[in-house]
Amino acid sequence: MPVFASARDLGAFLAPTRTHGRRVALVPTMGNLHAGHFSLVALARKHADIVVASVFVNPTQFGPKDDFARYPRTPEADAAGLAAHGCDALFMPAVDEMYPFGAADGVRVHVPGFDGVLEDRVRPGHFDGVATVVSKLFNLVRPDVAVFGRKDYQQLLVIRRLAVDLAYPIEIVDAPTAREPSGLAMSSRNQYLDAGQREGAAFIHDTLRRMQAEVHKGAVSHAAIEAEAEARLRDKGFEPDYAAIRRADDLGLPAAGQSRALIALIAARLGSTRLIDNLLLDE
Numbered sequence: 001m002p003v004f005a006s007a008r009d010l011g012a013f014l015a016p017t018r019t020h021g022r023r024v025a026l027v028p029t030m031g032n033l034h035a036g037h038f039s040l041v042a043l044a045r046k047h048a049d050i051v052v053a054s055v056f057v058n059p060t061q062f063g064p065k066d067d068f069a070r071y072p073r074t075p076e077a078d079a080a081g082l083a084a085h086g087c088d089a090l091f092m093p094a095v096d097e098m099y100p101f102g103a104a105d106g107v108r109v110h111v112p113g114f115d116g117v118l119e120d121r122v123r124p125g126h127f128d129g130v131a132t133v134v135s136k137l138f139n140l141v142r143p144d145v146a147v148f149g150r151k152d153y154q155q156l157l158v159i160r161r162l163a164v165d166l167a168y169p170i171e172i173v174d175a176p177t178a179r180e181p182s183g184l185a186m187s188s189r190n191q192y193l194d195a196g197q198r199e200g201a202a203f204i205h206d207t208l209r210r211m212q213a214e215v216h217k218g219a220v221s222h223a224a225i226e227a228e229a230e231a232r233l234r235d236k237g238f239e240p241d242y243a244a245i246r247r248a249d250d251l252g253l254p255a256a257g258q259s260r261a262l263i264a265l266i267a268a269r270l271g272s273t274r275l276i277d278n279l280l281l282d283e
């Protein structure tokens, strides 16, 4: 599998593909790949003839207190894993390839509609960094399809809106969250957890399922369900940022009594590790 640091070289590799009308899929990642990422590659393969993955730890989506410096970087293992899972090419650019004017001084893309909502409240500016780098990846790779995991649900909605509003001719495909047998959502950040924390972290998924059951029972208000979920998480040693029930299509507040087309989302710290997960309540 060829690995490209330059978008120009990747473009030359993809040129014959496009001339022959073959579809190109992009799987954008920040590396430190695990089975969840490889499931995105497998899904991409179903939608396209050529699958390109990107590995780029994007500095503009990390806040000053985030884990940019210590974010796990494993380029050789990532390339080997992608090759073993049938990926056709890897784009692994350096920061100056993606940000020719420097990461701090480039154009920023802001997708409205989520200001102050859930992740944006806790990580202001994060989605501007995501929208900016994803726009750049779309422009450089020019895929027909791009695949994103549902674990980062708010990110998925931001990218869908970005693609529609900037008229990218790209189909956005979302992939179900890959989970450990315990229910813990697979994430590169899980490797910050020690063995005990890793076991305990599955409680987030357990809590989401409980929120789902409570909504389906229809007995109490959403606010009460959210408060109970946060209390349960605190009891187990988590520091929750939120446990929320929202409309699945736009993360708005549900109408009173609404029980369909909803999603439960949790973000919580366990020790120094911040974990997020969600569950579509109709599933």
Ligand code: PAF
Pocket: 028, 029, 030, 056, 058, 061, 130, 133, 134, 152, 155
């Ligand atoms: O989900 C991620 O890994 C990142 O946010 C993405 C989409 C690759 C942008 O850097």
